[in-house]
Amino acid sequence: MSEARGGRVAIIVGSRSDIGAAEKAAAVLSELEVGSETRVISAHRAPDLLGRYVANAGERQISVFIAIAGLAAHLPGVVASQTTLPVIGVPMAGGVSDGLDALLAIVQMPKGVPVATVGVGNGENAGLLAAQILAVSDSELRARVDARRRAQAEAIAADPANEGL
Numbered sequence: 001m002s003e004a005r006g007g008r009v010a011i012i013v014g015s016r017s018d019i020g021a022a023e024k025a026a027a028v029l030s031e032l033e034v035g036s037e038t039r040v041i042s043a044h045r046a047p048d049l050l051g052r053y054v055a056n057a058g059e060r061q062i063s064v065f066i067a068i069a070g071l072a073a074h075l076p077g078v079v080a081s082q083t084t085l086p087v088i089g090v091p092m093a094g095g096v097s098d099g100l101d102a103l104l105a106i107v108q109m110p111k112g113v114p115v116a117t118v119g120v121g122n123g124e125n126a127g128l129l130a131a132q133i134l135a136v137s138d139s140e141l142r143a144r145v146d147a148r149r150r151a152q153a154e155a156i157a158a159d160p161a162n163e164g165l
């Protein structure tokens with residue numbers, strides 16, 4: 001399988017308990033022929049390892065980070081504090097009000113260090129957004145993203161409930 005030219009995606013989860021969302025992100029990236037790697041690095045339990053990993057992103061051809069975390073959910077913000085590569089945060093359910101705590105923690109990054117935030121547990125959208133970022137400088141990837149979007153619309157049009165529309 002060929003891979004996108006514009007770089008790879010680093011998917012980091014704060015805990016093994018978050019791995020399901022990482023798998024959704026990795027699956028959509030694989031479908032779009034974008035390389036990715038998934039790491040389990042807690043921002044508070046392994047801060048030095050996280051710092052080394054983010055610092056070495058260039059050597060690993062990483063161009064976008066997806067950071068997935070629940071509860072206090074500081075992982076995306078900590079990653080973003082150490083790089084100017086784009087960071088997409090995925091809040092996870094499990095804490096207050098099924099993830100409202102993590103959602104607010106990630107989306108409410110103070111000014112100066114942005115994190116793009118997707119919905120609670122929405123690893124698929126994180127993968128798609130990462131691919132769309134890379135597609136800005138990769139026309140072949142852009143064509144695959146566009147084709148996926150068309151196929152999605154066609155599948156809805158083909159639903160028996162929509163016969164005749």
Ligand code: RP5
Pocket residue numbers: 013014015016017018042068069070071072073092094
């Ligand atoms: C965060 O705390 C993780 O991202 C996870 O969502 C949550 C619970 O972690 P574990 O107690 O399962 O390791 O650090």
